[in-house]
Amino acid sequence: MPHFDLAAVLTDEFRGWLLQGLLLSLELMATTWLLAVPLATFTALCRLSSLAPARWLGFVLVEGIRNIPLLVQLLFWYFAVPELLPESVRAWLYEHNAEFICAAGGLTLYTSAFMAEDIRSGIRAVPITQLEAARALGFSFLASMRRIVLPQAIRIIVPPLISQSLNLWKNTSVATVIGTAELMYQAQRVETASFRGVETFTLTTVAYLSVSLTITALAVWFQRRFPVRTA
Amino acid sequence: MKSLLNVSHWAAQLCVALAGLISVQSAAADQLADIRQKGELVCGVLGTDEPMSFIDPKTRSLVGYDVDLCAAVAKKIGVTPKPKQLAVAARIPELQQGRVDILAATLTHTKEREAVVDFSLNVFVTGQKVMVRRDSGITKVAQLAGKKVVTVKGGTQEPNMRKAVPTVDVVTFETAPQAFVALQQRKAAGFVNDEVSLLDAFGKLGDAQKDYVVLPDSISVEAIALGLRKGEPALKTLVNDALRELEQSGQAQQLFFKWFGPTSRLKYRTRSFKIDSDRI
Numbered sequence: 361m362p363h364f365d366l367a368a369v370l371t372d373e374f375r376g377w378l379l380q381g382l383l384l385s386l387e388l389m390a391t392t393w394l395l396a397v398p399l400a401t402f403t404a405l406c407r408l409s410s411l412a413p414a415r416w417l418g419f420v421l422v423e424g425i426r427n428i429p430l431l432v433q434l435l436f437w438y439f440a441v442p443e444l445l446p447e448s449v450r451a452w453l454y455e456h457n458a459e460f461i462c463a464a465g466g467l468t469l470y471t472s473a474f475m476a477e478d479i480r481s482g483i484r485a486v487p488i489t490q491l492e493a494a495r496a497l498g499f500s501f502l503a504s505m506r507r508i509v510l511p512q513a514i515r516i517i518v519p520p521l522i523s524q525s526l527n528l529w530k531n532t533s534v535a536t537v538i539g540t541a542e543l544m545y546q547a548q549r550v551e552t553a554s555f556r557g558v559e560t561f562t563l564t565t566v567a568y569l570s571v572s573l574t575i576t577a578l579a580v581w582f583q584r585r586f587p588v589r590t591a
Numbered sequence: 592m593k594s595l596l597n598v599s600h601w602a603a604q605l606c607v608a609l610a611g612l613i614s615v616q617s618a619a620a621d622q623l624a625d626i627r628q629k630g631e632l633v634c635g636v637l638g639t640d641e642p643m644s645f646i647d648p649k650t651r652s653l654v655g656y657d658v659d660l661c662a663a664v665a666k667k668i669g670v671t672p673k674p675k676q677l678a679v680a681a682r683i684p685e686l687q688q689g690r691v692d693i694l695a696a697t698l699t700h701t702k703e704r705e706a707v708v709d710f711s712l713n714v715f716v717t718g719q720k721v722m723v724r725r726d727s728g729i730t731k732v733a734q735l736a737g738k739k740v741v742t743v744k745g746g747t748q749e750p751n752m753r754k755a756v757p758t759v760d761v762v763t764f765e766t767a768p769q770a771f772v773a774l775q776q777r778k779a780a781g782f783v784n785d786e787v788s789l790l791d792a793f794g795k796l797g798d799a800q801k802d803y804v805v806l807p808d809s810i811s812v813e814a815i816a817l818g819l820r821k822g823e824p825a826l827k828t829l830v831n832d833a834l835r836e837l838e839q840s841g842q843a844q845q846l847f848f849k850w851f852g853p854t855s856r857l858k859y860r861t862r863s864f865k866i867d868s869d870r871i
Binding site: 439442443450451454458459537538539541545548549551552557 | 772777
């Protein structure tokens with residue numbers, strides 16, 4: 361084996377590929393996060409609803425998605441789902457970076473299923489009497505959630521939500537299998553062109569780890585700054 | 592005191608054992624002797640690249656041109672051939688790290704790769720081409736400028752395509768069949784691969800062949816060879832001897848027609864190369 365030489369994978373060309381990959385990974389995480397949090401909140405509220413059909417919808421969403429491997433889901437979203445779409449939608453998708461859109465779509469559903477459970481357990485951690493009191497005072501279900509329960513639940517929800525964001529960051533790497541040019545994809549390109557697997561994946565590891573540790577630090581900070589207050 | 596002595600004795604033994612292990616690893620200078628000792632030749636093959644190497648649906652075992660070459664080399668050494676399936680991108684790392692003995696994995700002999708692996712005589716020569724859908728109206732490789740093409744990760748297809756058409760957008764997948772599906776689903780304008788694999792895929796289309804065209808101009812000519820770890824002259828000599836014998840006995844010709852001839856999907860009538868040089 362040739363000796364370890366980081367400079368070999370830091371030429372202008374390779375560095376450019378790796379940076380492009382890192383940037384796209386971050387974009388993929390940001391897009392997915394912004395879509396997944398509202399979807400997860402919706403799913404959690406469905407599961408807590410007093411309406412049976414809504415509870416069933418929430419249950420199917422969470423259990424259906426959580427129990428299928430992400431790799432399978434992404435391949436499904438890229439190779440199968442577009443074939444089921446109407447011709448015009450499909451043509452539009454293929455004109456607009458289908459690799460990124462399918463990855464973001466698949467990751468959003470996958471991440472939201474896990475986030476929904478964290479949100480649901482956070483809401484359930486607020487004593488039910490709070491909701492009952494709000495309802496007794498004449499607040500509607502949604503209004504009591506928004507004004508009474510969620511503000512208390514948020515301190516409980518955020519730490520596990522940050523930990524799901526960390527999982528999301530790591531999961532973006534799976535998108536390489538559907539040709540999304542994120543960090544892993546570009547790392548494999550650099551490895552193929554440079555024959556420097558050890559150096560390439562050392563750099564890639566450092567890149568993933570830096571972002572992961574930043575997210576972890578954010579979680580630690582939040583827990584210190586906003587500790588859970590019991591009602 | 593006694594127990595302490597025991598512990599130190601035990602630790603010393605462990606150190607000796609570890610040192611022994613390390614020295615065995617570094618003493619393994621001659622790979623050929625190792626292969627003879629373990630009695631098998633582990634050949635890295637793709638298994639997703641019909642007819643070079645693929646899984647026979649009836650027997651569920653790996654077969655193909657590359658697998659037969661592996662068997663011929665193993666026979667020459669006097670050991671059992673053992674094909675092992677690899678991803679395109681994992682070929683050279685697996686060879687370097689000693690998880691396979693040789694590569695019979697549709698590996699193109701390139702100047703760049705010479706820095707990290709040794710090559711046998713060329714065992715196959717093929718061009719790389721592009722398949723497009725007929726209704727795209729594309730008839731020349733140059734017309735792919737600014738369009739999206741798909742291929743397999745980790746091979747020479749991507750760099751060759753970018754060299755041929757610098758403005759092309761290349762998207763890669765883990766296996767060539769996945770890339771082919773992407774073309775069929777209209778996710779890209781073209782599918783790049785070695786000509787033999789491309790013609791084989793085309794052959795499998797059956798009635799749908801009328802909807803696809805393999806563009807006539809090649810983006811490169813690929814000399815395919817077996818890959819060997821660097822600095823193993825004894826093994827390299829033996830592998831090349833085995834290949835030369837195949838050529839001289841006419842078996843190489845038979846192998847070619849078995850996998851690429853008129854009775855195969857590829858229907859080649861003539862063989863345009865001989866296994867006699869490692870020039871690229």
